[in-house]
Amino acid sequence: MNITSRLVTSMCKVFPTREPGPVLPGLSVLRGESVSFQLAYRWEGPYRAWGRVEVESELPVRARVVELVPCQYPCHPWRDEGYLTTEPGLYPDLLQEPGEFGIPLVAGQWRSLWVDVDARGAKAGEYPVTVRIEGESGVLCEECAQVEILDMELPKLPIPHTEWFHSDCLANYYGAEVFSERWWEIVGNFVKTAAEHRCNMLLTPVFTPPLDTAIGGERPTVQLVDVEVTEDGYRFGFDKFRRWVRMALDRGIEYIEISHLFSQWGAKAAPKVMGRAGGVEKQLFGWDTDGSGEEYTGFLRQFLRALRPVLGELGVSERTYFHISDEPALEHMDRYRRAYENIKEELEGFNTMDALSERAYFDAGLVQQPVCAIDHLEKFLTDQPEKLWGYYCTGQAVDVPNRFIVQPGSRTRILGALLYRYKLAGFLQWGYNFYNSQLSLYPVDPYRVTDAGGAFPSGDPFIVYPGPDGKPEESQRLILMDEAMCDYCALYALEGLVGRERVLELMGDMTFKSYPDESGLLELRRRVNDEIKANI
Numbered sequence: 001m002n003i004t005s006r007l008v009t010s011m012c013k014v015f016p017t018r019e020p021g022p023v024l025p026g027l028s029v030l031r032g033e034s035v036s037f038q039l040a041y042r043w044e045g046p047y048r049a050w051g052r053v054e055v056e057s058e059l060p061v062r063a064r065v066v067e068l069v070p071c072q073y074p075c076h077p078w079r080d081e082g083y084l085t086t087e088p089g090l091y092p093d094l095l096q097e098p099g100e101f102g103i104p105l106v107a108g109q110w111r112s113l114w115v116d117v118d119a120r121g122a123k124a125g126e127y128p129v130t131v132r133i134e135g136e137s138g139v140l141c142e143e144c145a146q147v148e149i150l151d152m153e154l155p156k157l158p159i160p161h162t163e164w165f166h167s168d169c170l171a172n173y174y175g176a177e178v179f180s181e182r183w184w185e186i187v188g189n190f191v192k193t194a195a196e197h198r199c200n201m202l203l204t205p206v207f208t209p210p211l212d213t214a215i216g217g218e219r220p221t222v223q224l225v226d227v228e229v230t231e232d233g234y235r236f237g238f239d240k241f242r243r244w245v246r247m248a249l250d251r252g253i254e255y256i257e258i259s260h261l262f263s264q265w266g267a268k269a270a271p272k273v274m275g276r277a278g279g280v281e282k283q284l285f286g287w288d289t290d291g292s293g294e295e296y297t298g299f300l301r302q303f304l305r306a307l308r309p310v311l312g313e314l315g316v317s318e319r320t321y322f323h324i325s326d327e328p329a330l331e332h333m334d335r336y337r338r339a340y341e342n343i344k345e346e347l348e349g350f351n352t353m354d355a356l357s358e359r360a361y362f363d364a365g366l367v368q369q370p371v372c373a374i375d376h377l378e379k380f381l382t383d384q385p386e387k388l389w390g391y392y393c394t395g396q397a398v399d400v401p402n403r404f405i406v407q408p409g410s411r412t413r414i415l416g417a418l419l420y421r422y423k424l425a426g427f428l429q430w431g432y433n434f435y436n437s438q439l440s441l442y443p444v445d446p447y448r449v450t451d452a453g454g455a456f457p458s459g460d461p462f463i464v465y466p467g468p469d470g471k472p473e474e475s476q477r478l479i480l481m482d483e484a485m486c487d488y489c490a491l492y493a494l495e496g497l498v499g500r501e502r503v504l505e506l507m508g509d510m511t512f513k514s515y516p517d518e519s520g521l522l523e524l525r526r527r528v529n530d531e532i533k534a535n536i
Contacts, residue, residue: 007023007143026148030154039113084406117145131145158492159425324339375513390427434452
């Protein structure tokens, strides 16, 4: 045989020049859950060749190629010792359908096939899944995984999970005019994929989101709310907003996240707001607008009063969340306070939240649901807020979980167990599909630039790639995030059978800075599933 092969887990990153492992154990899932594994293979032939993939199973199975992507800036200079590599290079992440000629057999390199097994609608039982690679002369290799489906339905994720959605980046990449039918189609495709992978909250651009934008710069207008200046103030049109919300709900989104009402890092200015004045479309507010000034405050109050009945009409009032300003620091507190207090009466009865690292904002009553950077959680765990969220981004690079391409897959998947362990009320990450440089100075091709132009560790800015025909191509990290949320749901299901105290006992000691590796995480899920099996 000219090929070496083995089955490995979804958490394994199969590097071309490293022998992968550990070997895949038996897999156990609940009904409604998908499970993924990899067939790693090393072609020993002298030249490149092609292979065909064949899969045999009673369950629906999808096989894709794990493609290498460029990581020019794989990690920050400040980091821990837990990265798989710190060198720039080509590393596995992108999941693509096999091409016209099959799958690549590259001489002297390890590559892998990604195999998804769909347990939705299946009966409980044991199912073999056989995967083989065939060449011109016959079968090159064959491996078989055993998948057990338990007789219990995986519950839906009971907390919000948002990956910030950048609809302007889709317009840029595909050349689709914002609000054209083609743009709506593409947006719907990307939202559908997010919801299918348990990302159940959608950032909704009532105004163009003031995120990752250079001061004085701007991003393409994606404002869903029409604004007209009148003699008495403002008139608002919500047709595009209604279409957006209904599109999201139809594709499985449960929570609507209203884009930030003030600029990032302290609420100094207004977001870009376009409107018609004197019959001319122009910018009404932006970087030159005092966020706490009388004019913008009056505008916001009128807008929020007009928005409230629309949310009620759509049936999402209780599932709508508002932001003031993203990641305010302590020195921004007075400015943030003025901005919030100017409109807090209009937000009465709604959920409000903001990403921050300073508990003072919560203690001062300025943030209802703090979204804390996971490396700053200790500040919030004593006298923990009733609804405390977690988030990570480029800055959470030392010790804590994250989803950079060159980190072990277990460091991404462990998130679900930790969210459950600490009773966090939700999770936020800033980049579902950010295809720009840092501060949105220029667009990038995400197939060539995975690090926002050398600013953030590769993988931080996005978790899906913009595939052909306006449909996303998934990443290994997207599936790992889905599996993390499945782990949360399984722990939640077990709690309903045996109580939270027993679940925590099975989990053992873990923190956001000390948690199981791949083998430990697999063992945890095995214990959880065994306990479920024993109590159903």
